[in-house]
Structure formats: C-alpha cells, structure tokens
Amino acid sequence: MLWTRPSPSLSAARAEKHPRGRSCALVAVLLLAVAVTPPMARWLEAMLVRHVLVQIPLLVGAGALLASLLVPRPRGREAAATIPALLLALFTLSFWMLPRWIDAAVGDPLVDALKMSTLTLLAGLPLGWAWPRLPFLAKAFIWANAVSMLGVMGWLYMSAPNRLCNSYLLNEQDALGAWLMGLAVALALAGAGMAFVGVNRPPRALGSPRLEA
C-alpha cells in the first residue's frame, strides 16, 4: 500500500530517475484526457458524485503522476519542506469542495478550466511531489486526517436539509454524503489493516528514504 516501500534495491535504483517515467506520463495523460475532454467532462459533471469522486480524483491523480516524472526521486529527509506543498494541495482541494465553486464550475467553462488546471497543478502535483518525501509517521498522520475529513464532509452533505448546489439535486447530495462516508470507512479499514495485519514494514523502513538509498 501507499506507505510501504519497495525493496531497498529497487528503491535505490529509483533514487535518481523514475524507471517507469514513460508509463507514468502515459497514464497521467490518459487520466487528464478522461477528466477534461468536453463530452467526458460534461458527463462526469452531470452528477454530483461523479463530479466530486471521479473527475476531481482523476485530475489530482494525473497531477500526482506527473510529479513523479518531473522531479527526481527524494534522497534525504525533507519532511518539513513538504509542508507548503501539502498545504497548497489542501487549500486547493478544499476550495473546490465549496458548494459555491462546484456550482460555478458547472455553470461557467472558464471557472471549470480553472478548476481542472489548479486541481492538477496545485493539488495533484504538490501531493505527488511530497508523498514519497514523507516519513512513515507523517503519512499515517495525513491518512488518519483524510479519514476524519472525509467522514465529516460526508456527514455534512448527508445531513444538510437544503440543497447546497443549485446545479444538483438533493438526492445527489445525499448520495455524495454516503459515498464520502463509505470512503472514510474504507480508508480507515485499509489503514487499520496496514497497521495491524502486518502489511507494514519493520521499523527499519520507517520511511526515511536515506535508510534505503
């Protein structure tokens, strides 16, 4: 899973240049194409759940993949340097979670273009850049926070009595809430699985890339 490391030899080989750079780029372009091609984008944005839980992750995922391509793999302990990158991603993601801006993206192609580019470049890219540089504990911290944030967001969307988006129906809002809660549960279970059922590595691989490189 995400915070387990590949075997030391492989990791060392990847320290300089991403060996699967080409396929990463290909997948990133593919994800972007699915997310932004006008007919696909229209279809994705026609439903709230598809908009938030398919299109947005596709954009962020594409940006994250591009990051592994554009910048060399990490060499040392740089956790503190990732703070601005993580904050940037957090701000960008939360901004596009605001019902007002979800609505605006549906109604205005210019806003939509801004959404697509910022989610790729200001959320995906910094996330993809920061993640491999994070020590195990930081990853676990972010993981746990993602669980609670998704849970709270899901609860808010499910319990809001009024329509939050003018472009979407109330039942779509409930559905999004349920999906977000489900996602939170899935992330929590996956995290617990990795923590308790031995998918995690021994302390030696606590996530400092220097230990392996």
Add this chain to the structure above:
Amino acid sequence: MTLRAALATLAVLVGGIAAFWLGTDGFRALTAESARRLAVMRAPRALPPVTLEDQSGAVFRLEYYRGALVLIEFVYTRCPDICPLLGVSFERIRDHARQSGLRDRVALLTISLDPLHDGPAALAAYADRFGGAGGGWRFARPRDAQELEALLKAAGIVVKPDGYGGFVHNAAIHLVDQEGRLTRIFDADAVDETIAELERRAG
C-alpha cells in the same frame, strides 16, 4: 525547517486564506444561493425586458411595474413541494398588504419557468389554490423562451429537470425595487422579514 520552507509555508497560508476569503465573500457565502443573495443586496441588478401573459390571457411587460415594489416568485404549476410553499407565503403577504398601508404600493408577480405547460388556464387554476389572482397579484408566463432564459440568468435562477418530468430550481422571494432592479432575495418562508422590508421601503 529551513527558512525557505518556512517562507513558502507562510506564502501558501496567506494565499490560501486570501483565496478562501475572496471565494466566499469573507466566509459569508459558501453556496451559490447565498452568494447570489449577497451580490444582489450589494449591487441591485436590472432585470431584462420580458413580455408576459397572465392568468386571464392579458399580455403585459415586466417594465410596466416601474415605480412600484414588486415581489416575484419563479414557479411551475405542477411543482409538488417548494412552489406551493412559496405560494402560501405570497398569499400571506398579499393578505397583509390588503389590510395595511402597503396596498397599491406593492405588486406580486408569479412567473412560470415552464411556459410550455403553464398557459392561462393552468395559471388560473394554480392561482385559485392561493385565493385567486387579484389584490395586486398576477400569475404569468413569459411569451418568449429566450426572454425567460435571460430573465432567469439575470436573477440567478438555475432550473434543472428533476428526471420525473418536473424541475428543480432555487426558490425564493425576490424583491424588485421601484427602478426595476432586483434588490433583495428572501427565503421562501420568510414572510415577516419580507413584509418588514416592504414597509421600510414603502416608507
């Protein structure tokens, strides 16, 4: 943490908070609906010219209301939930206006956002559910689809098919001032608040 990382963190924090501040009107408008209400209150919006046909088949123009305060609701007569609720609010406001100094100074206008279905007969039947037209209250449909679209756009109304032959739309009480500008938007059930504002403006 290096100085560079600290400065970058500060920059992101300032930029992020600024983006949220601007993007939510100072954390006051998290939804498009609250943003619309805030924007209208700050800068009243002129409404485009619209030709309407009322429940008796009479044709008139929205601009004829210049000089009076007008409350507008956007509905469709087959609407099962929010429109009738809005209608009850309008009925209460009309009844209040009849017995108060607001008579002759406030007009009420119900505009259908489903003009294909809501002809004069449908509008008259809908009016009967709220004590009928009269007392300054008319029920009308736009004659021209493009004019309707321009009106909805100017007012910030988003209409979406609900998948069952009806529509989902943001419903509210819209106050148009004597200059024909949309100037305040109230919740569908905010009768007292609307009356207070009318009395304040009617002086």
